[in-house]
Amino acid sequence: MSRDLTNAGFNTRCVHAGQSPDPSTGAVSTPVYLTSTYAQPSPGVFKGDYDYSRSANPTRTAYEANIASLEDAKHGLAFSSGVASLSAVIHLLSSGDHVVLCDDVYGGTYRVFKMIFDQLGITSSRVDMTDHDATEAAMTDKTRLVWLETPTNPTLKIINIKEIARIAHAHNALLAVDNTFASPVLQHPLALGADVVSHSSTKYIGGHADVVGGVLVANDTELYTRLRFVQNAVGAVPGPMDCFLLLRSTKTLGLRVHRQCESAATIASHFEGHAKLEKVIYPGLKSHPQHELASEQMPGFGAMLSIVLKGGLDAARTFLENVELFTLAESLGGVESLVELPAIMTHATVPAEERAKLGISDGLVRLSVGIEDVADQIADIQRALDAVG
Numbered sequence: 001m002s003r004d005l006t007n008a009g010f011n012t013r014c015v016h017a018g019q020s021p022d023p024s025t026g027a028v029s030t031p032v033y034l035t036s037t038y039a040q041p042s043p044g045v046f047k048g049d050y051d052y053s054r055s056a057n058p059t060r061t062a063y064e065a066n067i068a069s070l071e072d073a074k075h076g077l078a079f080s081s082g083v084a085s086l087s088a089v090i091h092l093l094s095s096g097d098h099v100v101l102c103d104d105v106y107g108g109t110y111r112v113f114k115m116i117f118d119q120l121g122i123t124s125s126r127v128d129m130t131d132h133d134a135t136e137a138a139m140t141d142k143t144r145l146v147w148l149e150t151p152t153n154p155t156l157k158i159i160n161i162k163e164i165a166r167i168a169h170a171h172n173a174l175l176a177v178d179n180t181f182a183s184p185v186l187q188h189p190l191a192l193g194a195d196v197v198s199h200s201s202t203k204y205i206g207g208h209a210d211v212v213g214g215v216l217v218a219n220d221t222e223l224y225t226r227l228r229f230v231q232n233a234v235g236a237v238p239g240p241m242d243c244f245l246l247l248r249s250t251k252t253l254g255l256r257v258h259r260q261c262e263s264a265a266t267i268a269s270h271f272e273g274h275a276k277l278e279k280v281i282y283p284g285l286k287s288h289p290q291h292e293l294a295s296e297q298m299p300g301f302g303a304m305l306s307i308v309l310k311g312g313l314d315a316a317r318t319f320l321e322n323v324e325l326f327t328l329a330e331s332l333g334g335v336e337s338l339v340e341l342p343a344i345m346t347h348a349t350v351p352a353e354e355r356a357k358l359g360i361s362d363g364l365v366r367l368s369v370g371i372e373d374v375a376d377q378i379a380d381i382q383r384a385l386d387a388v389g
């Protein structure tokens with residue numbers, strides 16, 4: 001029995017898309033198909049897509065259909081990590097091709113472009129994509145891909161996806177959007193003109209700090225077929241147990257992210273103007289330079305915020321050594337609140353002078369707001385700020 005979800009709302013699709021009770025037993029949860037291969041009645045004859053689990057696995061198929069539905073996309077593909085999913089997109093390119101990359105991206109994204117693909121002849125230029133003239137100027141006749149994150153990691157700039165899609169397409173380049181920080185709850189880049197969307201599903205999609213994964217979604221079937229070829233040929237696929245955990249996680253994605261956004265907004269307003277802070281960066285604050293655009297492009301402002309401590313590295317270190325509820329750790333998007341220092345942790349591979357240009361100062365602390373009670377989150381931040389001299 002498969003449900004018609006054509007007109008179903010987001011939370012209904014979170015729970016049901018890609019999944020129906022098992023026809024042979026009625027099992028409500030999608031089984032974990034712990035199998036690497038499938039019996040063939042005759043050479044080359046197999047059931048559906050299932051000949052070998054790198055190519056396809058039923059638990060993965062259910063998860064890929066679920067995530068495609070949540071992004072309002074035709075197709076979904078799962079990978080073993082977020083950098084594996086973004087690398088699959090870059091694998092569509094050839095030596096000599098050029099990429100225009102937004103300047104403020106996850107350090108590991110910067111690393112894969114600069115330290116892996118650059119050596120293979122796929123070059124990239126980084127540009128502040130809030131500046132559309134600068135983005136236009138960065139395009140060359142070799143540019144085949146434009147890559148952006150919005151909100152960006154960790155300075156939380158908001159980039160106008162529609163505008164950048166227009167620029168990319170005018171130059172016959174694909175637009176890929178890393179939607180990790182917004183999650184499928186707050187932003188559907190395909191509807192705004194993107195060709196492919198990437199997520200680190202380690203973050204909001206997984207939501208419980210227990211799985212590393214990545215995902216791509218696309219509407220264009222030819223593009224999907226090429227990406228699916230890369231997925232199988234390069235082979236960075238998740239195992240069935242990870243897909244099961246991710247499917248379990250997406251059931252509560254809408255509930256979690258809305259709660260997290262609400263708390264992040266409360267925390268941002270509470271601490272804006274605090275004596276020990278140079279600033280609070282949160283797209284929901286009127287002081288955020290792209291607040292208006294964020295209001296138009298996203299139905300919520302996300303659950304990531306950055307604070308800049310007045311005392312630089314020393315103050316940030318003291319703050320981070322004194323939080324208790326917020327765990328000092330890389331990653332984000334889970335039910336548990338996390339905090340980190342990009343200059344030393346997630347963005348250490350970005351050269352110091354580039355970090356300075358981007359505003360990733362040594363006093364910039366990034367917070368990922370979880371689902372704990374907001375009063376406890378605020379008390380924890382206050383206690384750690386009190387410890388700063």
Ligand code: P1T
Nearest residue numbers: 081082083106180200202213330331346
């Ligand atoms: O860690 P992995 O699942 O491979 O995802 C990489 C990645 C891709 N895109 C964005 C926007 C990301 O933030 C990440 C991973 N980021 C962290 C680990 C972090 O703490 O920022």
